[in-house]
Amino acid sequence: MTEQPSTLYAKLLGETAPISWQELQPFFARGALLWVAGDQDLIAVAQAVAENDRDQVATWLTHGQLSKVDDAHAEDLLARDPSLWAVVVAPWVLVQERVAAPAMH
Secondary structure: OOOOHHHHHHHHHHHOEEEOHHHHHHHHHOOOEEEEOOOOOHHHHHHHHHOOOHHHHHHHHHOOOEEEOOHHHHHHHHHHOOOEEEEEEOOEEEEEEOOOOOOOO
């Protein structure tokens, strides 16, 4: 891609949106859904995928920080229906469970 990394990051951030598991099921059925671990920056992972950063993506895959959604995970998401964030980096949809902000006392 010819975009500057910061420009691409901002573009991807602007394309990230909350989504329900129901809306993601067709992408899961096609095998196009990638799960991003909660301790990772969804946008940074999407940027690495968009830029075809094979070394970084391979590291995340090896350490389980990025993975294809499997049947067991899909069943869990269906049962819990958590809040999710997603961003499209064709042909993939990257998804991450939203973490609730700590309550202020």
